[in-house]
Amino acid sequence: MNRASLFEQIQKKKSFLCVGLDTDIKKIPSHLLDTEDPVFEFNKAIIDATKEFAVAYKPNIAFYESLGAEGWKSLEKTLNYIPKEIFTIADAKRGDIGNTSGLYARAFFENMSFDSVTVAPYMGEDSVTPFLGYDNKWVILLGLTSNQGSFDFQHCDLGKNEALWQRVLKKGKEWGTEDNMMYVVGATRADMLKKVREIIPDHFLLVPGVGAQGGSLQKVAEAGMNDHCGLLVNSSRGIIYASNGEDFADKAAEAAQTLQKEMAEYLEKYL
Numbered sequence: 528m529n530r531a532s533l534f535e536q537i538q539k540k541k542s543f544l545c546v547g548l549d550t551d552i553k554k555i556p557s558h559l560l561d562t563e564d565p566v567f568e569f570n571k572a573i574i575d576a577t578k579e580f581a582v583a584y585k586p587n588i589a590f591y592e593s594l595g596a597e598g599w600k601s602l603e604k605t606l607n608y609i610p611k612e613i614f615t616i617a618d619a620k621r622g623d624i625g626n627t628s629g630l631y632a633r634a635f636f637e638n639m640s641f642d643s644v645t646v647a648p649y650m651g652e653d654s655v656t657p658f659l660g661y662d663n664k665w666v667i668l669l670g671l672t673s674n675q676g677s678f679d680f681q682h683c684d685l686g687k688n689e690a691l692w693q694r695v696l697k698k699g700k701e702w703g704t705e706d707n708m709m710y711v712v713g714a715t716r717a718d719m720l721k722k723v724r725e726i727i728p729d730h731f732l733l734v735p736g737v738g739a740q741g742g743s744l745q746k747v748a749e750a751g752m753n754d755h756c757g758l759l760v761n762s763s764r765g766i767i768y769a770s771n772g773e774d775f776a777d778k779a780a781e782a783a784q785t786l787q788k789e790m791a792e793y794l795e796k797y798l
């Protein structure tokens with residue numbers, strides 16, 4: 528999917544919501560456990576309930592690969608079930624020496640047809656560029672992550688007022704463009720968004736960390752939005768586990784709609 532189509536959908540749905548499909552077999556409501564593929568049945572119900580409010584879905588690959596071959600099958604069925612106009616993110620956080628990254632790219636872009644994959648920048652240019660050789664596919668590079676451990680490396684001072692995360696953003700701009708690269712910036716780092724936008728004013732950001740991790744949607748929208756919206760804000764647990772009963776899909780829809788309504792206000796205000 529290209530940037531124009533993504534923006535078109537954001538405008539149409541008045542939403543920049545990404546629903547995280549972090550589907551944990553241990554949290555699936557018990558009435559689904561007797562079905563042939565509980566993970567897929569759960570995702571299918573979540574997609575049906577939230578697709579009106581979401582412009583992206585992000586299955587976190589760990590939840591699927593931890594189940595072995597069955598998990599990969601559930602993932603593929605889920606991907607095929609997502610409506611074609613909705614952006615898809617394989618949250619795999621890959622990145623390795625060039626030839627290996629090339630195979631990761633093949634796995635997510637050719638074998639499966641995800642629009643994008645999250646990539647870790649630590650191994651540098653040759654670990655990232657193999658993902659960039661596909662038309663209308665995206666690398667989502669980890670920039671400034673939402674977790675506490677981000678302070679171990681990402682905030683290290685490289686001198687001349689530059690932190691490691693800032694170097695990552697600048698280097699990424701040499702490898703990709705605003706048409707094939709996005710960056711992860713955690714919602715819990717909203718106070719840094721002004722600095723982020725000084726380096727990458729036009730790129731899309733994937734922003735996880737609202738909901739369960741406590742990030743503020745308002746702060747993210749205020750400091751992070753650009754003239755193409757430029758934001759995909761993810762919520763996983765806050766939506767998909769809004770209820771653990773038979774009403775889980777209805778409650779997921781309510782949680783997604785609540786976020787979407789707030790997003791519509793910010794689109795009106797800041798776009």
Ligand SMILES: O=C(O)c1cc(=O)[nH]c(=O)n1[C@@H]1O[C@H](COP(=O)(O)O)[C@@H](O)[C@H]1O
Pocket residue numbers: 547549587618645671672673674711712713735736737738739740761762763764765
């Ligand atoms: O790359 C990500 O998506 C990601 C980056 C980051 O900095 N923090 C972060 O939480 N994530 C992912 O975003 C999702 C957040 O889930 P919730 O906290 O349940 O909304 C999980 O799939 C995380 O792996």
